[in-house]
Amino acid sequence: DSVINELFSIAGLTYGPLLGLFSLGMFTKIKVKDSLIPIVVIVAPVLSYLLKVNSVDWFNGYQFGFELLIVNGLLTFIGLWLIREKKSS
Incomplete structure (x- = not known):
């Protein structure tokens, strides 16, 4: 159980940028x-x-x-x- 939780924690750190990049590309038309x-x-x-x-320290134990x-x-x-x-005017 602990190994699976740690795997998901690492996945959260690695897949977060992919989620952000995908969301920006799908929902906006801005150029970066x-x-x-x-x-x-x-x-x-x-x-x-x-x-x-x-x-835990910053959010009262959360x-x-x-x-x-x-x-x-x-x-x-x-x-x-x-x-x-x-955008240039």
Whole structure:
């Protein structure tokens, strides 16, 4: 049981950026700066991991579980949105 939980935790960290990239591509038409994408997809899991490790202290005992995948995907989506190419007027 513990091995399966750990496997899903690792999957939450690795599949989060994929979820964010897929969501951005499916639901928006924005263009992002290609050279910054690797930075976003590395920073998002690192932030998610820090959130998972420190969530008990930061959120009154709440510990992230499988929902970390959604948080990670959301962080990736927001990061990609922040590096979008601005429309020139």
